[in-house]
Amino acid sequence: MNKDYNIREQLQIFVRRYGLLNAACCDECCGEQVSMVQSHILFEVRRLDSPSMQRVSDELGIDITTFSRQVKGLEGKGLVARRVSPDDRRVTLLALTAEGRVVLDKIDRYMAERLERIFGQMSLFERETVVRSLGLLNEAIARSDQGGTIACCK
């Protein structure tokens, strides 16, 4: 079992545990019915600060048509607001509503709690190492630029 295989195994298992396969969220974490994809959208809209639809769908690597419909859903739930860009009227800019911020905060707290339980299993040194490593990993992915994705192409 070579090293690459081992790291692929570690990553595969980790990513799945993080929540790859169960698409639907639930009351416990969101209070609201927000799917996994939608929680990623909320996360990214907050992080990117008034991004365009295109920008977010690129960042998430999901098809713009699927994205369009997901955003429609989030808008319907009152979690996201759209406005036409003043620079280019083709472009729709996204922002979280007050309600959207509340829901995302809820998810944040839920995640913080779960992560705390996991990181509580480690020594302080290990925690720091792991956090630093994840940073290194994300930077390396960004530098390696394979279109932003790893596991699959396109």
Next chain:
Amino acid sequence: MNKDYNIREQLQIFVRRYGLLNAACCDECCGEQVSMVQSHILFEVRRLDSPSMQRVSDELGIDITTFSRQVKGLEGKGLVARRVSPDDRRVTLLALTAEGRVVLDKIDRYMAERLERIFGQMSLFERETVVRSLGLLNEAIARSDQGGTIACCK
């Protein structure tokens, strides 16, 4: 921006880049048309060595009914074989076919290549740190036992 927030952010972005959201695989990585979920199933059937349906669906955290259908699909493609357990005739044991091993090997090679490109961006020391950290992380998740998942409940 506190530490927990930062680590959640690192994890969220990493997991997405790993291939969270684009469900469909493509020719480049699999040759065969295998969805992301199905590639996880192949991976796990190999890893667990003749596991039952229940075992794999639990491990992956996907509903047994959905799983049943996905396995049917993989069987139809000739990648997975079922047999009745000798110990308990309710139980179906899964195994990769020769063809299934070929496809999974193909995915492995594809992943190894992409990971190589990423880890090539790091120093040897960084690589070792990151690999070790992922191991620590998976162990800590296993120890913290929150039902095997992180991002969402259920």
Next chain:
DNA sequence: AAAAGTACTTGCAATATGCAATTAAATGAC
């Protein structure tokens, strides 16, 4: 001012999902 390109939306058909109900087999109670 026509042509080409970009941002986004909708129609549609294929696929994936989860719950409820069912079958088949094993285990437990008596």
Next chain:
DNA sequence: GTCATTTAATTGCATATTGCAAGTACTTTT
């Protein structure tokens, strides 16, 4: 031993998600 209960897996059904193709609205190029 037999009847009730539990467990593993499958199917029906209703709903949701997906991506491609085609369309609209706007901007840039020529």
